[in-house]
Amino acid sequence: MRFALIGHTDHWAEYGPMLKEEKDVELVAVTVGAPEETLERVAKAPGVSGKTKVYPTPEEMFREEKLDLVQVATRPDLIPKYVAMAVERGVAVMAEKPLAMDLETLYKLYGTVRAAGVPVAAMHAQRADGPLCAVKQAVASGAIGTPLLCHSQKSYKWRGNRPDYFRTRATFPGSAGYVGLHAIDWMYWILGDIFEAVTAYGTQAVFADYPACESHSGYLFKLADNRAATFTLDYLRPNEAPTHGDARVRVVGTKGVVESVFNDGYATLIDEKGARQISGVSGLAWYTSFVRAVKGVGESFLSVAAAFRITEIALKAQQALDSGETVSLKDSPYAGH
Amino acid sequence: MRFALIGHTDHWAEYGPMLKEEKDVELVAVTVGAPEETLERVAKAPGVSGKTKVYPTPEEMFREEKLDLVQVATRPDLIPKYVAMAVERGVAVMAEKPLAMDLETLYKLYGTVRAAGVPVAAMHAQRADGPLCAVKQAVASGAIGTPLLCHSQKSYKWRGNRPDYFRTRATFPGSAGYVGLHAIDWMYWILGDIFEAVTAYGTQAVFADYPACESHSGYLFKLADNRAATFTLDYLRPNEAPTHGDARVRVVGTKGVVESVFNDGYATLIDEKGARQISGVSGLAWYTSFVRAVKGVGESFLSVAAAFRITEIALKAQQALDSGETVSLKDSPYAGH
Known part of the structure; x- marks a missing residue:
C-alpha cells in the first residue's frame, strides 16, 4: 500500500x-x-x-x-x-x-x-485514551442505564505563543472547531447522535494577538428527550501546572454515574454496587483500523458520515460561540448514515 | 431579642x-x-x-x-x-x-x-462550607486574576422518596429554583452580579411520580464580557455512593484556576507557583451575622437586594429550563442595590 x-x-x-x-x-x-x-x-x-x-x-x-x-x-x-x-x-x-x-x-x-x-x-486520536475508553465502554455496557446528563472539560496551557495560524480566522477555525472538536467527538462517541442545539459564550480575553482563538468558552448542548451536555474549554491552564492539559468527562445516567479526570489514568463508576475505579480496554488502534478498512479488512473506527457530522457539530458550536445565538443541530445531511 | x-x-x-x-x-x-x-x-x-x-x-x-x-x-x-x-x-x-x-x-x-x-x-448555609470559602477567598484575593469561566455541579441522591411537596409545581418551584439556587448563590457570591442570560435543558426522566422536580438539568449562563458559566444538577447519584451529595465548583481566571470537589474538604489553586491545596477561613457565621445586623451590630452576610436577586436568577433559570428558551437576566430591579 x-x-x-x-x-x-x-x-x-x-x-x-x-x-x-x-x-x-x-x-x-x-x-x-x-x-x-x-x-x-x-x-x-x-x-x-x-x-x-x-x-x-x-x-x-x-x-x-x-x-x-x-x-x-x-x-x-x-x-x-x-x-x-x-x-x-x-x-x-x-x-x-x-x-x-x-x-x-x-x-x-x-x-x-x-x-x-x-x-x-x-x-480522532483521543478515542485511544484509556480513561475515555473506560467511560465509553461503561456507558455502552449499560452500567449507568440511559445517559441523561454530561459534562466535559478541556483545559490547556497556552505555553508561550501558539503558531501564527492561530491568529486569524483565515487560517484558524476558532477553538470550538479546533480543540473543542475532540470533546464533541467523545460526546458523539459516548452518547450517540442525539444533538439538537448548541448555545455558547466566550472570547479571547488574555492573548490579545490571537483574536481568532478564544481563551475560554462555555457550551450547552440540547440533546434528545430533554437531555443536556455542558462543556467548558480554556487555554488558561497555568504553565506551572503539572500537566499540559486537564480533560475530564462525566456522564450521569438513569442507573449510575461514570466519570474521569483523564490525568488520573482511570475512570470512576458509581452504580448500585457503590463507587469504584474502572479501566477500559484502551489503545484502540484507530488509525490502523482505518487503514485496514481501506484494504477491505474490517471496519474503520469512524464512518465517513460520522466524521463529517462531528465536524458539522463543532463548526455549529463555533457559530453559536461567534454569534451568541442558539444554533440548531437538527436536520443534518449526515444523520442516519 | x-x-x-x-x-x-x-x-x-x-x-x-x-x-x-x-x-x-x-x-x-x-x-x-x-x-x-x-x-x-x-x-x-x-x-x-x-x-x-x-x-x-x-x-x-x-x-x-x-x-x-x-x-x-x-x-x-x-x-x-x-x-x-x-x-x-x-x-x-x-x-x-x-x-x-x-x-x-x-x-x-x-x-x-x-x-x-x-x-x-x-x-444560604452553603456559604459556610470550608472548600467553597476557600474558592471564594482565592478569587477575592486576586489569585486567579479576573474570573472568565466557571463550572458548578450539584448531584444528590434521591433516597427513597422525596416529600410530597416535590410532586407538583403548586408546592415546588422546580429543581433550579430549589437546590439549584445554592449553586447560583455561590456563582453570585464568587463572581459578582455579572449575569446576563441563561439557557437550560432537563426533565424528570426517572422518578415519574415527581414531575415537578427534574431528575437532571444542564445550564449555561452568559456572563458580562463574554464570560460563561456552566452548571449541571442531578438527583441521580446512586444511593450506594459514599456521600449524599457531590458538589463541585471550578473557576478559571486570567492568571490561574481554583476548584473544589467539596467532598474532598479542600480546594486546589493552580497559579504561577504551580498546583496546591488551599483551605479557606470556613464556618462563616452567616446566620449570626444576620441576627447581629438586625440588632444594629455589623453587616449581614447578605443584603436584601442580593437575596432577591439570587432568587430572581434561580427562578429565571427555572423559566429557561421549563421553556427551553434563553431568558435574559439583565435589567433586574435588584441590580446596583
Missing part, C-alpha cells in the same frame, strides 16, 4: 504506530501543505526511507505518484483542498481536524467524497 | 448555632406553616424552653406575640406569605429558599419588604 504525507502540522506524527503494525504500508512520498511547513522537516518524518520521494507541492506529488492513502495534516484552512485533491484521484485520506473550517466547504467536500466513493477519516 | 419559628421543613434547624452564640436571643414561640408539619415536632425544636409558646398558626402567633425575628422554613409555596406577614408587622425574617416560587410574587414581596424597611435574609 503506497502511503504519502501532506504536511507536518499538529498531530501529524500519529501514523507512526500504524506504520509499524501494517508492514505492507510503505511511505513512498512526502510533501508540505502550507508555507509554514518545510521540506527539511517532512523529509525526516518517521518511516521515510531512501526510497521515499520528497515533493515540493501536493499537486506535483499527485501528478507523479500512484498512491493508495494520504495523510493530510497541515494548516486548517488548507485541509479540505487536499482532501478533495486526494479523493478525486481515488486516494483514501486520513485528515487532521477539522475537515473544513466552514459549513459550506464541509458540505461541498462531503459531496466530493461521496461522489469519489473513497474512504476518509479524521484524526 | 424575641425569636420565633414558622415551620420545620428543609434546613429549618440552621438557627441552632446562632442561638448558642447570641445569648440574648430567646426562642419565645413556635408554630407550623404547612399542613404537612406537626406542632409536636416543632414543639421539640432546639432551644424550646418551658417559656416557649406553641401556636397552631402563624396568624395566631403574630396576633399574640411581639416578635423581633422569625425564621420561616416551611413548604416553598407558603414562604412568601409568611415573610410578608412578618415584615408587615416589623419583624425581621430569615427565610428558607426560594423567597418566592414565581417572579410576580417575588417582585411583590420585594416591594413589601422595602416598604417595611425590615431586614430579610435567605438561608
Whole structure:
C-alpha cells in the first residue's frame, strides 16, 4: 500500500504506530501543505526511507505518484483542498481536524467524497485514551442505564505563543472547531447522535494577538428527550501546572454515574454496587483500523458520515460561540448514515 | 431579642448555632406553616424552653406575640406569605429558599419588604462550607486574576422518596429554583452580579411520580464580557455512593484556576507557583451575622437586594429550563442595590 504525507502540522506524527503494525504500508512520498511547513522537516518524518520521494507541492506529488492513502495534516484552512485533491484521484485520506473550517466547504467536500466513493477519516486520536475508553465502554455496557446528563472539560496551557495560524480566522477555525472538536467527538462517541442545539459564550480575553482563538468558552448542548451536555474549554491552564492539559468527562445516567479526570489514568463508576475505579480496554488502534478498512479488512473506527457530522457539530458550536445565538443541530445531511 | 419559628421543613434547624452564640436571643414561640408539619415536632425544636409558646398558626402567633425575628422554613409555596406577614408587622425574617416560587410574587414581596424597611435574609448555609470559602477567598484575593469561566455541579441522591411537596409545581418551584439556587448563590457570591442570560435543558426522566422536580438539568449562563458559566444538577447519584451529595465548583481566571470537589474538604489553586491545596477561613457565621445586623451590630452576610436577586436568577433559570428558551437576566430591579 503506497502511503504519502501532506504536511507536518499538529498531530501529524500519529501514523507512526500504524506504520509499524501494517508492514505492507510503505511511505513512498512526502510533501508540505502550507508555507509554514518545510521540506527539511517532512523529509525526516518517521518511516521515510531512501526510497521515499520528497515533493515540493501536493499537486506535483499527485501528478507523479500512484498512491493508495494520504495523510493530510497541515494548516486548517488548507485541509479540505487536499482532501478533495486526494479523493478525486481515488486516494483514501486520513485528515487532521477539522475537515473544513466552514459549513459550506464541509458540505461541498462531503459531496466530493461521496461522489469519489473513497474512504476518509479524521484524526480522532483521543478515542485511544484509556480513561475515555473506560467511560465509553461503561456507558455502552449499560452500567449507568440511559445517559441523561454530561459534562466535559478541556483545559490547556497556552505555553508561550501558539503558531501564527492561530491568529486569524483565515487560517484558524476558532477553538470550538479546533480543540473543542475532540470533546464533541467523545460526546458523539459516548452518547450517540442525539444533538439538537448548541448555545455558547466566550472570547479571547488574555492573548490579545490571537483574536481568532478564544481563551475560554462555555457550551450547552440540547440533546434528545430533554437531555443536556455542558462543556467548558480554556487555554488558561497555568504553565506551572503539572500537566499540559486537564480533560475530564462525566456522564450521569438513569442507573449510575461514570466519570474521569483523564490525568488520573482511570475512570470512576458509581452504580448500585457503590463507587469504584474502572479501566477500559484502551489503545484502540484507530488509525490502523482505518487503514485496514481501506484494504477491505474490517471496519474503520469512524464512518465517513460520522466524521463529517462531528465536524458539522463543532463548526455549529463555533457559530453559536461567534454569534451568541442558539444554533440548531437538527436536520443534518449526515444523520442516519 | 424575641425569636420565633414558622415551620420545620428543609434546613429549618440552621438557627441552632446562632442561638448558642447570641445569648440574648430567646426562642419565645413556635408554630407550623404547612399542613404537612406537626406542632409536636416543632414543639421539640432546639432551644424550646418551658417559656416557649406553641401556636397552631402563624396568624395566631403574630396576633399574640411581639416578635423581633422569625425564621420561616416551611413548604416553598407558603414562604412568601409568611415573610410578608412578618415584615408587615416589623419583624425581621430569615427565610428558607426560594423567597418566592414565581417572579410576580417575588417582585411583590420585594416591594413589601422595602416598604417595611425590615431586614430579610435567605438561608444560604452553603456559604459556610470550608472548600467553597476557600474558592471564594482565592478569587477575592486576586489569585486567579479576573474570573472568565466557571463550572458548578450539584448531584444528590434521591433516597427513597422525596416529600410530597416535590410532586407538583403548586408546592415546588422546580429543581433550579430549589437546590439549584445554592449553586447560583455561590456563582453570585464568587463572581459578582455579572449575569446576563441563561439557557437550560432537563426533565424528570426517572422518578415519574415527581414531575415537578427534574431528575437532571444542564445550564449555561452568559456572563458580562463574554464570560460563561456552566452548571449541571442531578438527583441521580446512586444511593450506594459514599456521600449524599457531590458538589463541585471550578473557576478559571486570567492568571490561574481554583476548584473544589467539596467532598474532598479542600480546594486546589493552580497559579504561577504551580498546583496546591488551599483551605479557606470556613464556618462563616452567616446566620449570626444576620441576627447581629438586625440588632444594629455589623453587616449581614447578605443584603436584601442580593437575596432577591439570587432568587430572581434561580427562578429565571427555572423559566429557561421549563421553556427551553434563553431568558435574559439583565435589567433586574435588584441590580446596583
